[in-house]
Amino acid sequence: MRDRQTTTLAALRRPLFLTRLGLLAESAVRAFWPFWSVLFVGIAALALGLHDLIAVELVWALGAILVVGVGLSLLYGFRRFRWPSAAAARDRLDRSMPGRPITAMTDDTAIGRDDPASRAIWAAHQRRMAARAAEARAVEPDLVLAPRDPYALRYVAVLALFVALLFGSVLRIGTVTDLAPGGTALASGPSWEGWIEPPAYTGRPTLYLADQRAGELSVPQGSRITVRLYGEIGSLRIEQSVSAQPAHDPEAPAPNGYSFDITQSGRLAIEGEGGRAWDLSMEADAPPSIEVGGALSAEADGEMRQPFRAEDDFGVVAGRATIALDLPSVDRRYGRAAEPEPREAIVLDLPLPLAGDRSAFEEQLVENLSEHPFAQLPVVISFEAEDALGQVGRTTPLHVTLPGRRFFDPMASAVIEQRQALLWARSNAPNIALLLRAISHRPDEVFRNEGAYLRMRTLMRRIESAGASMSDAEQAEFAEALWNLAILLEEGDLDDARERLRRAQDRLSEAMENGASDEEIAELMNELRDAMRDFMRQLAQEMQRNQDQQSAESQPPMDPDAMQLSQQDMQDMMDRIQELMEEGRMEEAEALLEQFRQMMENMRMAQGQGQGQQSPGQQAMEGLAETLREQQGLSDESFSELQEQFGSGQGEPGQQGQGQGQGQGQGQGQPGQPGTGENGQGGTPGADELANRQGALRDELQRQRDGLPSLSGEEGEAARDALDRAGRAMDGAEEALRGDDIPEAIDRQAEAMDALREGIRNMGEAMAQQQQQGGGGGQGEAMGQPDSSRRDPLGRSTGEGGEVGTQENLLQGEDVYRRARELLDEIRRRSGDGERSEQERDYLRRLLDRF
Known part of the structure; x- marks a missing residue:
């Protein structure tokens, strides 16, 4: 047995030796980490040359502190250091194995x-323990010092030493003796050191002159040379011809420090014992170059695209495009005959690559300046690129017409012309009002909807009132109002979009027959595409507003002979037309365009045609549409009343409704038309009667709003807000009518x-979104009409979209809305009661947020 123990312990010599070394490392690290931390900090400070930047007295004071710190830390280490014994190593190894086999073998x-x-x-x-001991492995030392160094000062010392080795020089450590009287520097002669630091944007490394042999060096422009001389003053001197500034820097921390920038090629020499000379060749930083990459292109909505290319040897850091009015090229007629108001040039930042090399790149300037006063006017565009040195490269000025949105409707185009005249000079305001009055003289012939005419009439009156002395804020407000009016006139409704599409088809067909140029045909083709997209958008909105909300089972089968087209089908057909025109096959292109025209005229979109009972959502939308029609008729009668006050319409533009009583006879007017009273007789009702009818219409709108079906999401909230605004506007119209202020009443109407139009539109969008979220169920189900066959286990109808809940009214009778308002007021009162608990008030606030 003793022989087995001796054999096993002999086999443990290697792991025991390594474990003992680990204990030695543990003891040394724990005892001497303050010593090498202080030592590393001292070496780093000397290698970085910090002793050359401060006074000699301070250097020796800090040196004394460093020496004392090294001594104390070394004494601390010797007192804490313990040489590990063989027994300690054997115990450490024995504890690392289960059962402590080494101890068991000696028992x-x-x-x-x-x-x-x-x-x-x-x-x-004993045999089991011997076998387990034979598998022993050396125990790793525990070198964790975090409990003894909670502030990680040892890592700070290591980092300082690493930085010094990277950016300093070990040779500087010996120069500390030069600071002592009779030091080695004075005894052995003068010395020097220097650096050439290229600009940071070049990415070039710093050159240490002591490591560079005498000869020629190539350095970038703007590099900074720093030279320090040591030893007896005057024993070394600097001669240079690379900079116009003096070599000596008055702000240098030491009298023998020199710093200057390289501005030209030349010679740098350190004259004296141990000196050296170099011929510096300056690499000039070329200014950036930029050029226009192609012709300016523009879309129908006014978005312009201008490609450009830019280059620089070290990369472009910024770019700008300046757009200035080319006044000599402006046609100074009509609204531009007056002197223009001064306006600053447009300055746009050029797009630069977000990542990668900026030394050479191609980009596009994309911007829409349709609403700017320079739109549709001759301008001068200048591109410029800037590098890190501040050098700027510019393009040759580009003389173009600044693109703007194209308006195809004649009335919209006329409004935009007056807007441009107003932005050109506010002195044009009287003429603008006069022209607006002239083009709207017969509103029933030139306006497709009365809302646009009423908006123009209000704006025209405000421009007349402001006159040429309008303020900057008023000018900007009127310009924005004219822009919105032009958009309303241009886009209009489905009939307007259909008419615009027809005009685009006619213009393209006429151009093809007359042999127009390729550029003109391409522009007309883009116009046709825009008109088609606008028509499809308006058609989709119209279908959404007017579609029957019926289940799929109640829809009659589609007529197989009916023509159905998707937007992609029409897009493919227009692509084919353009392809035929580009190939010169005009006859085939004209035939295909005619086929496209016929298909558009006979197209029917797939939609439900069920004639079943309408859903609550559809009924609400129809009720709101009827309210809108009644409000339009009431506005017409208010306008007729205003004409009567001005003497049969002589004081206001337009003669809408004038003479209808004479032309059609008494009692022949149509409801809602100007000149027709409530009783069907000729003439107009008084202001008091109009006010009463306006109040009744407001009450009806409130009843309809309270009866709206549940609409969730942003669209539903927007619909309710729009109806609230409509109600407040009706209140204002009623008050104006009772005060005999008919112009104000017309504005409020x-x-x-x-607001009613916006509410109906938002309501349709909310109902469509609710239908989609319902998982594609039946239309009636999505609009608030549940399937009667779907019942819960208690026999109650499920809620909208399949939600659990009953559809039966919990409150019956005429007081349902009054009771709902009382409940809401009570919730508001309790939510503001400070004596109630925070949990209860938070619950009440959530109820208010939801309902």
Whole structure:
């Protein structure tokens, strides 16, 4: 047994030796980490040359502190250091193994030595422990110092040493003796050191002159040379011809420090014992170059695209495009005959690559300046690029007409012309009002909807009132109002979009027949594409507003002979037309265009045609549409009343409704038309009667709003807000009518109609979104009409979109809305009661947010 123990312990020599070395490392690291931390900080400070930047007295004071710190830390280390014994290593290795086999092998039995069975068991135990001990591996040392160095000062010292080795020089450590009287520097002669630092944007490394042999060096423009001389003053001197400034820098921290920038090629020499000379060749930083990459292109909505290319040897850091009015090229007629108001040039930042090399790149300037006063006017565009040195490269000025949105409707185009005249000079305001009055003289012939005419009339009156002395804010407000009016006139409704599409088809067909140029045909083709997209958008909105909300089972089958087209089909057909025109096959292109025209005229979009009962959502939309029609008729009668006050329409532009009583006879007017009273007789009702009818219409709108179906999402909230605005506008119209202020009443009625249209549109969008979220169920189900066959286990109808809940009214009778308002007021009162608990008030606030 003793032989086995001796053999096993001999096999443990290597792991025991390595474990003992680990204990030695632990003891040394724990005892001497303050010593090498202080030592690393001192070496880093000397290698970085910090002793050359401060006074000699301070250097020696800090040196003394460093020496004391090194001594104390070394004394601390020797007092804490313990040489590990063999027994400690054996105990560390034994504890790392389960059962401590080394201790078990040196133990002996306390009882049962004479018992053969006990001896056999003990021998078996010793064999197991010997086998386990033979698998011993050296224990890794525990070198964690975090408990002894909670502030990680050792890492700060290591980082300082690493920085010094990267950016400093070990040779500087010996120069500290030069600071002592009779130091080695004075004894051995003068010395020097210097650096050439290229600009950061070049990415070039710093050159240490002591490592550079005498000869020619190539350095970038703007590099900074720093030279320091040591030893007796005057023993070394600098001669240079690379900079116009003096070599000596008055702000240098030491009298022998020199710093200057390289502005030209030349010679740099350090004259004296151990000196050196170099011929510096300056690499000039070329200014950036930029050029226009192609012709300016523009879309129908006014978005312009101008490609450009820019280059620089070290990369472009910024770019700008300046757009200035080319006044000599402006046609100074009509609204531009007056002197223009001064306006600053447009300055746009050029797009630069977000990543990668900027030394050479191509980009596009994309901008839409349709609403700017320079739109549709001759301008001069200048591109410029700037590098990191501040050098600027510019293009040759580009003389173009600044693109703007194209308006195809004649009335919209006329409004935009007056807007441009107003922005050109506010002195044009009287003429602008006069022209607006002239083009709207017969509103029933030139306006497709009364809302646009009422908006123009209000704006015309405000421009007349402001006159040429309008303020800057008023000028900007009127310009924005004219722009919105032109958009309304241009886009209009579905009939307008269809008419615009027809005009675009006619113009393209006429151009093809007359042999127009490729550029003109391409422009007309883009116009046709824009008109087609606008028509499809208006058609989709019209279908959404007018579609029947019926389940799929109640829809009649589609007529297989009916022509159905998707937007992609029409897009493919227009692509084919353009392809034929580019190939010169004009006859085939004209035939295909005619086929396209016929298909558009006979097209029917797939939609439900069910004639079943309408859903609550559809009924609400129809009720609001009827309210809008009644409000339009009431506005017409208010306008007729205003004409009567001015003497049969002589004081206001337009003669809408004038003479209808004479032309059609008494009692022949149509409801809602100007000149028709409520009783169907000729003439106009009084202001009081109009006010009463306006109040009744407002009450009806409130009843309809309270009866709206549940609409979720932003669109539903927007619909309710729009109807609230419509109600407030109706209140204002009623008050104006009772005060006999008919112009103000007409303005408020126009606001009410606009809000009603917006509410109906938002309501349709909310209902469509609710249908999509319902998982594509039946239309009636999506619009608030549940399937009667869907019942919960208690026999109640499920909610909208399949939600659990009953559709039956919980409150019956005429007081349902009054009761709902009372409940809402009570919730508001309780939510503001400070004596109630925070949990209860938070719950009440959530109820208010939801309902």
